[in-house]
Amino acid sequence: MTIGEALKEEQKRLGLTSEAMAAGVITKGTYSKVVNGKQRLSSDLLVEILFKHDIDVSDFFEMIKSTYMSKEKFEEEILTNLNFPH
Template sequence: MNIGERLHQVRNLHGLTQEQMVAGIISKSQYWRIEKESNAIRASSLIKILNQNKISVLKFFKDIDDSGIKRRELQDLVTNAYFARDYKKLGKIKHTNLVLDDYSTE
């Protein structure tokens, strides 16, 4: 997984729009290109984005090489969708055939 893919994943896990994710740091269009891997991101901008959204820099990079969503992230995703009553999102999670037992605990 690359940085753009990881940013996209984390942003969705936190339920943020692109504008919310980068508010005041870089433009939405620049961020969109970063998620699509057509632009690189400066380390300083990445750290500002993560800190602004209370995302651990260490956890972000620890998980970047993993091929799947960790058990805790999946639980957070399900919990957030449930409490937001986002049944469409819950359906998407169900249809991805992700099984909690397939993921190691942190």
């Protein structure tokens, strides 16, 4: 899942419009480009959006891990979790 897809999922979970999700941080147009994969978002702005809506940062990064983590590292983590569940 990409950052944009995860933001869209959180937006739906919270019952917010895209305008409300972006308000005070980025424009609605920029937010739309991010969720549609047409523009990247700086880490500062991403964190600001997450904090603004009380979205757990750890949970959010867990959602996007498989997309941004190297395949080898992701597979290693899966195997570790299978052998040593939390």
